[in-house]
Amino acid sequence: MPPASFPRGFFDRDDDTADRSFYAAPRLVTHIDDHAIACVGELYDELAIHGEVLDLMGSWVSHFRRPPQRLTVLGMNAAELAANPMASATVVQDLNDEPATTFADRSFDAVVCCVSVDYLVRPLEVFADVARVLRPGGLFVCTFSNRLFPTKAVHGWLYADDEQRCQIVAGYFRSTGCWDEPRTQRRTPPDHRGDPLFAVWARRTG
Ligand SMILES: C[S@@+](CC[C@H](N)C(=O)[O-])C[C@H]1O[C@@H](n2cnc3c(N)ncnc32)[C@H](O)[C@@H]1O
Numbered sequence: 001m002p003p004a005s006f007p008r009g010f011f012d013r014d015d016d017t018a019d020r021s022f023y024a025a026p027r028l029v030t031h032i033d034d035h036a037i038a039c040v041g042e043l044y045d046e047l048a049i050h051g052e053v054l055d056l057m058g059s060w061v062s063h064f065r066r067p068p069q070r071l072t073v074l075g076m077n078a079a080e081l082a083a084n085p086m087a088s089a090t091v092v093q094d095l096n097d098e099p100a101t102t103f104a105d106r107s108f109d110a111v112v113c114c115v116s117v118d119y120l121v122r123p124l125e126v127f128a129d130v131a132r133v134l135r136p137g138g139l140f141v142c143t144f145s146n147r148l149f150p151t152k153a154v155h156g157w158l159y160a161d162d163e164q165r166c167q168i169v170a171g172y173f174r175s176t177g178c179w180d181e182p183r184t185q186r187r188t189p190p191d192h193r194g195d196p197l198f199a200v201w202a203r204r205t206g
Pocket of ligand 1: 076
């Protein structure tokens with residue numbers, strides 16, 4: 001598939017003020033229902049996510065059934081990160097302000113990002129950096145539902161349907177060129193009455 005192109009205004013948001021204000025107060029809540037959370041853990045097991053793992057745009061829960069050997073969690077709120085029982089290390093960083101992390105090249109076996117990719121205004125830079133910090137063959141797994149903070153989601157996502165959102169994330173992978181062909185899956189049945197769960201993932205090439 002060719003790289004995706006994103007029209008003018010795609011990455012605009014209703015609330016374009018600094019994210020640090022929006023995320024200043026800790027939200028010790030879950031953002032999807034228990035069944036969707038269980039689907040995330042099941043997918044991580046199925047894909048054998050273990051070893052040194054980075055949870056990008058994380059909070060106080062990381063949804064693994066069993067914690068990986070070493071889990072680094074990067075997010076916006078220090079109190080949320082401090083409350084994460086699986087975290088071995090935490091980093092507060094605004095990826096919309098500074099999309100490149102300071103982690104060493106090839107330092108993680110896998111990177112995950114749960115119900116958050118819709119908030120990235122510079123996703124191609126973030127996906128390129130994720131490829132940099134992943135070891136060759138490492139997976140980047142993005143999961144999402146249809147719930148969000150609407151003022152903070154990029155317009156291209158806000159006005160897309162579920163299938164288009166899967167293609168948006170696949171497009172982020174294809175446009176950064178360091179990945180094998182992304183896989184997209186609906187992890188909950190089409191007639192599911194709770195929060196739906198979608199996943200898009202790819203393996204770093206090279
Ligand atoms: C809906 S919550 C999801 C949290 C967690 N991943 C989960 O599964 O429960 C969105 C998360 O994205 C993070 N986030 C939002 N904007 C961010 C940014 N600009 N840079 C880094 N993290 C961000 C916030 O810290 C917040 O924890």
